Amino acid sequence: MVKSNNTTRNKLIETTGKLLQLHGYSGTGLNEIIKQSGAPKGSLYYHFPEGKEQLAYEAIERTKENVTNFIKDSLARYDDPIEAIQNFIYDSAKRFEADSYFNGVPIANIVLEISKTNDRLRELCRKVFESWHEAFADKLKSGGYSDEESWDLAMTINAMIQGAFVICLTRQDSKPLLVMAEQIPVMLIKGK
Template identity: 35%
Template structure:
């Protein structure tokens, strides 16, 4: 694939990712992706022969990797686990607020919409969540309850993002940050 083809593919994924994060699986119809990306219809089918689910799956993986990279960076630069989780919540809160309360978790909406009807998308969502849980578990290494805490913290983060998006307020994220600090003592 040449540079122009690669750029078109990236534009399609960028557009799909924006649509998915803002409104989930059903807001990222092929016509919407084409319009948002400016790509010709034929390019969409050339780069994504398996159609919409392939585009959505790759978009979720990309978004998951972006969040995962931010989480890894915060893990490396934080002095304590509580500071690390506080940094993750702050990062996600900034992202949510800067997007006009549209970009919460890039996986949650698709997971809720599609987990029961699409095995490939369910597996993709599960893979992203597993990678985030593993990043948390790694930062909690040495604690006897690291596995349970990693899942608990991720669940608290996901819930706080949902509530913050619904209320258009960072209050839930701030409260969860305080409770995680208490939980980790």
């Protein structure tokens, strides 16, 4: 790991992540990234010689780490998968209401836009979803669900939550996430 702890480089990645989440790939301009990050104007192409795509790539990788950790940490707070996942969704709803910068749907907003035009970024987004999926699946397995059941249920949960986020954003309230949370026990109580 030769990468330095450069603050400028770091701020550029963080800011890009936020802006991508809010305005998508085409909607995010390099000028705005520079302005909002407070990074030195001349440094962008020094740190990211391949330009916007490289910046997006690294921002997506960063988001992958952050969100995966958020999921894992949240799920670790309860042993029972049902409780754990339900509380994860409540946590998400709280974060959504709190606004901060969590308003926007991280990866979906990018991948929907570039899936047909940028295979490199699409492939990276695929890995992000896989990583979230794996976190849910592991939790289910540890709760006694079979491998196949865990895979299918985790896929469903992942899809539900993302769809709920889309609708939350559209309605500007967190109700859809709360509804999803209530459905979790219905889906998970059975062939365990």
